Amino acid sequence: MFCNQCEQTAKGLGCTVMGVCGKKPDVAALQDLLLHAIKGLSLYANEGYRVGVKDPEVNVFTCEAIFSTLTNVNFDPERLQVLINRCSELTAQLKEKVAQAGGNVNFSDPSANFTPAVDLDALIKQGELAGMVTDQNADPDIQSLQQILVYGIKGVSAYADHAHILGQSDEKVYAFIYEGMAALTNKELTLDDWVTLVLKCGEINLRVMELLDAANTGTYGHPVPTPVPLGHKKGKCILISGHDLKDLEELLKQTEGKGIYVYTHGEMLPTHGYPELKKYKHFYGHFGTAWQNQKKEFAQFPGAILMTTNCIQEPQEAYAGNIFTTGLVAWPGVKHVKNSDFTPVIEKALAMPGFEADEDKGSVMVGFARNAVLGVADKVIEGVKSGAIKHFFLVGGCDGIKPGRSYYAEFVEKAPKDTVILTLACGKFRFFDKQLGDIGGIPRLLDIGQCNDAYSAVQIAVALAKAFDCGVNDLPLSLVLSWYEQKAVAILLTLLHLGIKNIRLGPSLPAFVSPNVLDVLVKNFDIKPITTVDEDLQAILNKN
Numbered sequence: 001m002f003c004n005q006c007e008q009t010a011k012g013l014g015c016t017v018m019g020v021c022g023k024k025p026d027v028a029a030l031q032d033l034l035l036h037a038i039k040g041l042s043l044y045a046n047e048g049y050r051v052g053v054k055d056p057e058v059n060v061f062t063c064e065a066i067f068s069t070l071t072n073v074n075f076d077p078e079r080l081q082v083l084i085n086r087c088s089e090l091t092a093q094l095k096e097k098v099a100q101a102g103g104n105v106n107f108s109d110p111s112a113n114f115t116p117a118v119d120l121d122a123l124i125k126q127g128e129l130a131g132m133v134t135d136q137n138a139d140p141d142i143q144s145l146q147q148i149l150v151y152g153i154k155g156v157s158a159y160a161d162h163a164h165i166l167g168q169s170d171e172k173v174y175a176f177i178y179e180g181m182a183a184l185t186n187k188e189l190t191l192d193d194w195v196t197l198v199l200k201c202g203e204i205n206l207r208v209m210e211l212l213d214a215a216n217t218g219t220y221g222h223p224v225p226t227p228v229p230l231g232h233k234k235g236k237c238i239l240i241s242g243h244d245l246k247d248l249e250e251l252l253k254q255t256e257g258k259g260i261y262v263y264t265h266g267e268m269l270p271t272h273g274y275p276e277l278k279k280y281k282h283f284y285g286h287f288g289t290a291w292q293n294q295k296k297e298f299a300q301f302p303g304a305i306l307m308t309t310n311c312i313q314e315p316q317e318a319y320a321g322n323i324f325t326t327g328l329v330a331w332p333g334v335k336h337v338k339n340s341d342f343t344p345v346i347e348k349a350l351a352m353p354g355f356e357a358d359e360d361k362g363s364v365m366v367g368f369a370r371n372a373v374l375g376v377a378d379k380v381i382e383g384v385k386s387g388a389i390k391h392f393f394l395v396g397g398c399d400g401i402k403p404g405r406s407y408y409a410e411f412v413e414k415a416p417k418d419t420v421i422l423t424l425a426c427g428k429f430r431f432f433d434k435q436l437g438d439i440g441g442i443p444r445l446l447d448i449g450q451c452n453d454a455y456s457a458v459q460i461a462v463a464l465a466k467a468f469d470c471g472v473n474d475l476p477l478s479l480v481l482s483w484y485e486q487k488a489v490a491i492l493l494t495l496l497h498l499g500i501k502n503i504r505l506g507p508s509l510p511a512f513v514s515p516n517v518l519d520v521l522v523k524n525f526d527i528k529p530i531t532t533v534d535e536d537l538q539a540i541l542n543k544n
Contacts, residue, residue: 001015001017001018001019001023001025001028001029002028002131003019003023003028004147004511005154005485005512006021006071006484006486007398007400007485007507008021008400008484012511013511022072022075026077027075027077030081031068031127032127032130032132033084033116033123033126033127034065034080034084034087035066035133036111036133037116038065038181039184040091040109040110040114041058041090041091041094042177042178042182043107043111043112043185044091044094044095044098044112045058045094045174045178045182046182047105048094048097048103049175050103051098051101052101053094053103055093055094055097058094059169059171061086062157062174062177063164064083064157064161065086065087066154066158067154067157067161067328068083069154070154071484073328074328074330074331075331075332077124079330081120084116085116091114107185111185133150134146134184141517142191144517146194148198148489148493148512148513149180149183149197149201150181151486151489151490151512152201152202152205152486152490153177153180153181153201154486154487154489155205155487155488155490156177156204156205156490158486158490159205159208159209159211159212159452159490160173160177162452165246166245166246167215167219168212168215168218169211170208170211172207173208176201180197180200199493199496199497200497201493202490202493202494202496202497202498203494203497205491206458208490209455209458209494213456216245216274217369219246219276220277221274223270223367223371224273224275225366225372226272226273226365226366226367227364228264228285228363228365228366229284229286229362229363230286230287230362230364231285231359231360231361231362232261232263232287232358232359233285234354234356234358235260235355236258236259236261236350236352236354237262237263237304237349237354237355238251238261238262238263238303238304238306239264239288239304239305240263240306240308241264241265241266241305241308242266242268242306242329243268243308244308244309244326245277247326247340248262248264248268249277250342251342252280252282252283254342254343255282256280256282258346260303260350261282261283261284261285262280262282262284263286263287264285264286265286265287265297266288266294266426267426267450268308269366269432269447270366270448272285273367273372285363286364288301289432301322302353303322303354304322304323304345304346304348304349305322305323306324306325306345307329307334308329322352324342324344324345325337362433364432364433365443365447366447366449367447368422368443368446369448370448370456370457370460373446373448373460374459376442379440379441379442380420381464382440383439383440384468384476387418388439389419389439389476390416390418390419391420391476391477391540392421392422392475393411393412393415393422393479393480394422394423394457394461394480394481395422395427395428395480395481396423396448396457396481397451397481397488398425398426398427398451398483398485398488399425399427399429399482399484400482400484400507402507403507404508405482406430407530407532407533408430408482409430409434411533411536412431412434414533414534415537417437417439417444419444421444421445421446422446423445423447424449424450424454424457425450425451425454425488427481427482428447431445432445448460451488451491454491458494461475461477461500472500473499473500473501479495479502479503480536481503481504481505482506483505489510492505499525501526503525503527504528504530505527506529
């Protein structure tokens with residue numbers, strides 16, 4: 001196997017024996033084969049869009065299948081086998097439709113004529129032979145750009161799937177996914193062509209993030225500032241982690257009146273700010289942090305645990321057997337909930353001891369998405385003009401267990417008291433409970449939401465730039481980002497598409513970025529690796 005798609009990849013180069021995340025070689029081979037099959041499907045789908053053939057079933061499947069290959073989503077060989085076989089079926093059907101519409105169906109790439117083996121062992125061998133979906137014989141810099149594109153498309157597919165679940169989609173998003181995946185078969189594309197595709201991926205991801213924002217806020221209302229207890233109430237309990245708001249809503253409906261408190265974990269924390277979710281009285285608080293202490297926290301939780309997306313490390317361990325997954329998430333030994341019927345989760349929670357007594361551990365504030373922040377824009381603008389607010393930092397992104405991520409908590413702690421910290425995604429769990437005070441009534445730590453809410457951060461920056469009649473790069477705003485997996489890649493590409501510069505990125509730079517590609521990013525966008533907190537703060541604040 002070879003996998004280098006996440007920040008924690010072995011030796012900073014690539015996992016070749018077993019994934020640092022726990023992914024085994026057979027799963028890696030099947031994920032590679034699934035992407036190989038999707039590449040073939042994309043050839044016909046891309047041609048189909050040219051001749052007016054659009055298949056909604058193929059669109060939804062493609063995003064789900066690509067999403068399944070993200071870090072820590074699907075480690076179940078049998079479920080990957082089902083996806084590969086379904087991809088083959090849909091490819092054959094689409095090929096016939098495209099041919100009937102007069103489109104070209106004579107593609108020579110092996111992926112276009114892929115037939116999956118019947119048994120799982122043979123399928124794994126096919127995956128080993130297929131290898132990575134990118135061209136391993138291409139120039140190293142083209143290989144690097146191809147990998148950036150594929151990982152960006154993985155992020156786009158994940159966000160598009162979340163948006164689709166709540167009824168939001170856009171044909172041009174699907175068209176780009178097919179365009180990008182089909183391009184991997186074209187050996188004539190130049191370095192400039194691949195750069196163009198990579199930046200277009202960022203443009204499309206901005207549209208996807210807009211769709212997801214509309215889906216979330218249109219369904220559950222705009223988040224409002226809300227205190228979230230970190231303690232717990234005596235009684236039965238369920239912990240929900242991940243990103244899927246629809247799953248949370250269904251869980252809240254099905255647990256209502258059953259004497260079960262629902263707690264959030266990880267990226268579900270910001271959901272307490274949505275009006276249509278916070279109305280449930282048994283939706284109580286937040287338990288634990290995220291990655292770095294997750295294994296210990298899950299073992300201590302006295303109720304059932306529901307995982308809705310890729311927010312768990314070492315997924316091959318079922319902990320105490322009280323973990324359930326939903327949607328695309330699948331790991332061997334962990335029970336999967338189908339059709340949003342959370343009866344097994346509820347029964348497990350009722351059978352477990354729950355919390356023996358109330359405990360008060362304070363609270364944190366959430367709900368500072370774009371509407372909330374822009375609602376007090378006049379105070380923010382006045383704070384900047386008066387000198388009370390000297391600088392804004394967006395400190396956010398992914399969390400992980402690799403050493404070096406303590407940088408972000410230290411950065412927030414050392415940021416001067418006349419600065420404001422905007423944060424989003426699970427990286428904030430290094431510092432989300434820090435009491436930083438306020439500036440003129442504006443909290444110094446503003447939780448914008450999940451990584452899914454990156455659109456809010458972009459809109460806040462754009463609105464501030466408009467208010468000060470300047471570009472985003474001219475604002476007293478610095479981005480200090482952490483990354484872990486492929487949704488972070490898509491967001492970074494969006495920032496590059498928007499021309500945002502001076503981004504500090506860590507804990508380490510992506511292994512799939514070649515030296516020459518990195519040099520281009522540094523020269524054109526002034527991307528910098530994080531160094532030490534003191535050095536970075538001094539460089540940022542002295543520059544401004």
